[in-house]
Structure formats: structure tokens, C-alpha cells
Amino acid sequence: MKTKIIIIGLLFSMNVFGQNVLKLKSDTTKIKISKEIYGHFSEHLGTCIYEGIYVGEDSEIPNIKGYRKDVVEAIKELKVPVLRWPGGCFADTYHWKDGIGPKENRPSIVNVFWGGVTEDNSFGTHEFLDFCELVGIEPYLSINVGTGTVKEAVEWVEYVTSSNKSPMTDLRKKNGRDKPWNVKFWGIGNENWGCGGEMAPDYYANLYRNYSAYIKGEDFQKVICGPSGDDTQWTETILKGLDGKNHLAQGMSMHYYTLPTNDWEGSKGSSIDFGEEMWFSTIFNTMKIEDIIKEHLTVMDKYDPRGDIKLIVDEWGTWYDKLPGTKEGFLQQQNTVRDALVAGINLNIFNNYADRISMANIAQIVNVLQSVILTKESEMVKTPTYHVFKMYNVHQDANLVPISLETEGYIYKDKSIPALTASASEKEGITSITITNANPNKALEIDCVFGANSKLLGSKIVTGEEITDYNDFGKNEKVTTSEFSVGNIKKGILKLEIPAHSVVLIQLQEK
Structure with missing residues (x-):
């Protein structure tokens, strides 16, 4: 099952802004993520x-x-x-x-x-x-x-x-x-x-x-x-x-x-x-x-x-x-x-x-x-x-839950890559969505389209203040997992902002 990714933006433009949309497809799959x-x-x-x-x-x-x-x-x-x-x-x-x-x-x-x-x-x-x-x-x-x-x-x-x-x-x-x-x-x-x-x-x-x-x-x-x-x-x-x-x-x-x-x-x-x-x-x-x-x-x-x-x-x-x-x-x-x-x-x-x-x-x-x-x-x-x-x-x-992802590009000099990646799965009635934002400079807004009866269970994030942050011996962790506030789902749509250089988990279930 493949993820559809569309990069929105001009390859050589530094002023890229595109609409980012993540949709969970309604069709089910029996494909197990081993x-x-x-x-x-x-x-x-x-x-x-x-x-x-x-x-x-x-x-x-x-x-x-x-x-x-x-x-x-x-x-x-x-x-x-x-x-x-x-x-x-x-x-x-x-x-x-x-x-x-x-x-x-x-x-x-x-x-x-x-x-x-x-x-x-x-x-x-x-x-x-x-x-x-x-x-x-x-x-x-x-x-x-x-x-x-x-x-x-x-x-x-x-x-x-x-x-x-x-x-x-x-x-x-x-x-x-x-x-x-x-x-x-x-x-x-x-x-x-x-x-x-x-x-x-x-x-x-x-x-x-x-x-x-x-x-x-x-x-x-x-x-x-x-x-x-x-x-x-x-x-x-x-x-x-x-x-x-x-x-x-x-x-x-x-x-x-x-x-x-x-x-x-x-x-x-x-x-x-x-x-x-x-x-x-x-x-x-x-x-x-x-x-x-x-x-x-x-x-x-x-x-x-x-x-x-x-x-x-x-x-x-x-x-x-x-x-x-x-x-x-x-x-x-x-x-x-x-x-x-x-x-x-x-x-x-x-x-x-x-x-x-x-x-x-x-x-x-x-x-x-x-x-x-x-x-x-x-x-x-x-x-x-x-x-x-x-x-x-x-x-x-x-x-595996099939998704479609429309993402703007992250452009540096003359090259562009998808700014966002994602995958989703379902187990025991809980749907988990993981999203990465590779852009180190800005948070990206994204519309996540779920089922109309979806309810948010919680969300987490892994990131640091700087892209070079790491965890060192004898010091407090600079990069760890923390709770992440994403707002509420309204009419099956969650509008959220994925912080720069971060990895995010969102979990939800049917009401």
C-alpha cells in the first residue's frame, strides 16, 4: 500500500507556500505493519x-x-x-x-x-x-x-x-x-x-x-x-x-x-x-x-x-x-x-x-x-x-491505514523535497498517525481529514530547540518525547501546526 505524495510549490522558488492536507482513506486494509x-x-x-x-x-x-x-x-x-x-x-x-x-x-x-x-x-x-x-x-x-x-x-x-x-x-x-x-x-x-x-x-x-x-x-x-x-x-x-x-x-x-x-x-x-x-x-x-x-x-x-x-x-x-x-x-x-x-x-x-x-x-x-x-x-x-x-x-x-498526503516542498537552493511525510495504522480501535516536518525553519499548517465521528485521544512530539541538539552524558535530555497540544477535531477535520524539525504522533478513535 503506497502513500500518495504531492509536492506543491515551484522548484526554484524560495517563497513556497502550499496547502498541506492529510486524508485517511475510508477503505480498510488487512495489510499488517510487521x-x-x-x-x-x-x-x-x-x-x-x-x-x-x-x-x-x-x-x-x-x-x-x-x-x-x-x-x-x-x-x-x-x-x-x-x-x-x-x-x-x-x-x-x-x-x-x-x-x-x-x-x-x-x-x-x-x-x-x-x-x-x-x-x-x-x-x-x-x-x-x-x-x-x-x-x-x-x-x-x-x-x-x-x-x-x-x-x-x-x-x-x-x-x-x-x-x-x-x-x-x-x-x-x-x-x-x-x-x-x-x-x-x-x-x-x-x-x-x-x-x-x-x-x-x-x-x-x-x-x-x-x-x-x-x-x-x-x-x-x-x-x-x-x-x-x-x-x-x-x-x-x-x-x-x-x-x-x-x-x-x-x-x-x-x-x-x-x-x-x-x-x-x-x-x-x-x-x-x-x-x-x-x-x-x-x-x-x-x-x-x-x-x-x-x-x-x-x-x-x-x-x-x-x-x-x-x-x-x-x-x-x-x-x-x-x-x-x-x-x-x-x-x-x-x-x-x-x-x-x-x-x-x-x-x-x-x-x-x-x-x-x-x-x-x-x-x-x-x-x-x-x-x-x-x-x-x-x-x-x-x-x-x-x-x-x-x-x-x-x-x-x-x-496499515491508507492515506493521501498533499505537502508543500521544503526547498533549499535548487532542490526540493516533501516537507512532510506521514503514515497511519489502526490497532484495537485506535488509529495512530505519525507525521514528520523536515523544514528546519518554520512550522507547517496541515488539515487532517478524519472520519466525522473521530475523537482525539492525545498527541506527542519529538524535537529540540535546535537541529543540532542531542542528548549527552551527565546532562538533562535536550531531545525527548513530550505532550503536544493540537486542538480539537471539528466536523472530521483537525487543523494543526507541525513545528519545525519535529516528529509528531496523533492518536484518535471513533466516538
Whole structure:
């Protein structure tokens, strides 16, 4: 179900003013916004795992079996539905048997992709899956295809999920876990066009078929490594390579990162020191994801007309230069109001394509890239992105409500983007509408057209005074969620003003 967006305004005029109208369509939909669209990603990268999620039982930082207590509580509050692990690029150098058994006997590993640090493998399969059980998250495991083998993958699946008596289940029991874990999401390879082996797409497609044939489970959702950005040739080749055996894959991944500069080799821009030009280019580039999604869905429709294979955007988010003074390869950045807008815009887009997108995973959950949580020693910060995810969790497993949105453009120099984005859903009689205003300079008036018998339940907002505001250690939050006064619905119409650089939630129900 797609959102109709009309930009009103002249492309090169700085005096744009248009009528902004949001209409909830009366026709109903049975399309469910999968809760997994609100998923997250955790990789052995920087301090995401060690120091972020896991500090060990002997740490002075309050913990539950080694997991940071403050992070556990924050993730539960956020209602994180699914978490991807162990990578990322790291996944295709990771051999799972190195991370099981007594910790003192586990061999170390050099993280060749991220900082060249040596890890002791104290956080492995048991630690990750037990953490998911502790916080109520569905695990999503990435299988090593780059340096692994089919045998290694099959034994991992057996070790984790089998209840039969076998050498692998005996080994699991020896390591302290009697019953299997319930793991249904399996990614077979990661970025195999790049750090996952620099493979040609036809070669990978055949390799995927080989792995998938041996990875069996009644409820398994197996994910084939899809494209980077707009690489439709990769998508075309791997889906053609399935040769009609679409049952081998239930999902296809897609990765898209938002950079302000479009320069992977040079500076990507600062995460905290920026003006309107970098603000605009970031929002402009993040909105490109919708056209990219459309391009890949067109190819998917060609090879999978029934839509059995879903699109899984299992890496997305902002990517800036590392913060000054932080380690190379740790990808540490701050998280401002700009990131809140990026999160709200992307989630609105994913919601509106819920008929084809079944999962998305923001990168990454703690301390890396566009994280929802930052930690430093015993302190923890909830980022602006955290507050947007928390506000949007009303959409999880709700039915998509079709909308039409007429929006003026936000124009900067010679470019224009929609100033407003929105999505809507209904669950248990409550309709939730989320709206973003990307214009950093002015509030926008909008007419929201609802049913004649609609009654307002409440509204919330995430924003800050400045576009560069962020939440820092030892300080009061500058960007948080607060109540938002929007007036009353009259004859089914709510006239409201969406503040500059903000993300808003409105909830209503029939009288």
C-alpha cells in the first residue's frame, strides 16, 4: 500500500507556500505493519557488544548475568522486536564454535574489519540468544558464507534449534542449554557483493541455493543477500539465479545508508557540527530510499509475482565521520534532531510499503552509527532516535491505514523535497498517525481529514530547540518525547501546526 505524495510549490522558488492536507482513506486494509520493521542490528563493531550490551558478570556496572541492566531495561521499554547478530562484515569471519563452551577455553579473534581489535569470544551464541530471551527479542542470525562452509552452517542451525539427539545437541547440553532456542530468522551471507566475499551475483546465487537447501526448519525465514543501494543488477541476477525455486528464500535483504555528502572515501560530514546545507542533504538523501525500494520491488515482481519473497532492509541509518578522539573503525557518532527526522521519515516509508517490507534493522542498537542507546562506563543515554522508535512502536503489528498526503516542498537552493511525510495504522480501535516536518525553519499548517465521528485521544512530539541538539552524558535530555497540544477535531477535520524539525504522533478513535 503506497502513500500518495504531492509536492506543491515551484522548484526554484524560495517563497513556497502550499496547502498541506492529510486524508485517511475510508477503505480498510488487512495489510499488517510487521513489528519486525522496528528491528535493530548488533555487530561486533566498536563498543556495540562489549561495553554496550555486555560487560561481564564481574563488572562494577550493574548487570544481569553480564548484560548491562540499564541497557536491558531501555530495550524492553522500546519494545525491540528483532535483533540481528553477529554482523555485518564481522559475520563472514565469525566461526560460531569459537564462541561456545567455557569462556576460558575460547580462542580469541582479531576483528579485521572494525579496528583490528582482539576479542576473546566471551560473547557468543549462548550469550546472544540468552540476551534475546531476557529482553523478549526475536533473534536474527547471520550465517558465515564468506569464510564458512555449508557443514559449519548446518551444524550451527542444529546446535541452536534441534531437539533431536545428535552430536550438536549433545554439545549444546554439555554447554549448559538443554532445550533449543526458537530462532526463525536466518540470513545466509551478508554483503557478499563486498566485505562478504567480493562475489559475483551469479556465483553467490548458486552458493545461496546450496546453503539454503541444507538449512531446514518449518518456520524458518531464510534471507538471501540482496543489493547495496540502487544496484538492481544484483537483485535481478540473484533472483533469476533462484531459477524459480523461490521457496528457498523468504526474504531478500537491502542495505542503504544515509550520508550527507555521498562520499564514501572522503568526509561524510560531522554528526554534531552542521548547518542547513548538511541538514538538507541528509534528509534529501534519506528520502531517496523510497525510489530505491520501488526499483527493487519492480524487479522482485518480475521474478516473484506472488510476493512470496519479502524485502528486508536489514541495514539502514545515518553514517557520519567518527567523533573526534574516538578510535578508527569504531564508527562512533552522536545522534541529533536530524537523526530523529531520518528515523521518522524512514519508518513512515517502511510502514507504507508494509505489503512488501516485512523487516528493517537500523544500524546499530548501541554505540555505533545511528544507535538508539549510547553508553560510557556506567552512564547511558537515550538518543533522539530512541525516542522516535518508542513513539512509533504503536504501529507494530497494527493494520496499515491508507492515506493521501498533499505537502508543500521544503526547498533549499535548487532542490526540493516533501516537507512532510506521514503514515497511519489502526490497532484495537485506535488509529495512530505519525507525521514528520523536515523544514528546519518554520512550522507547517496541515488539515487532517478524519472520519466525522473521530475523537482525539492525545498527541506527542519529538524535537529540540535546535537541529543540532542531542542528548549527552551527565546532562538533562535536550531531545525527548513530550505532550503536544493540537486542538480539537471539528466536523472530521483537525487543523494543526507541525513545528519545525519535529516528529509528531496523533492518536484518535471513533466516538
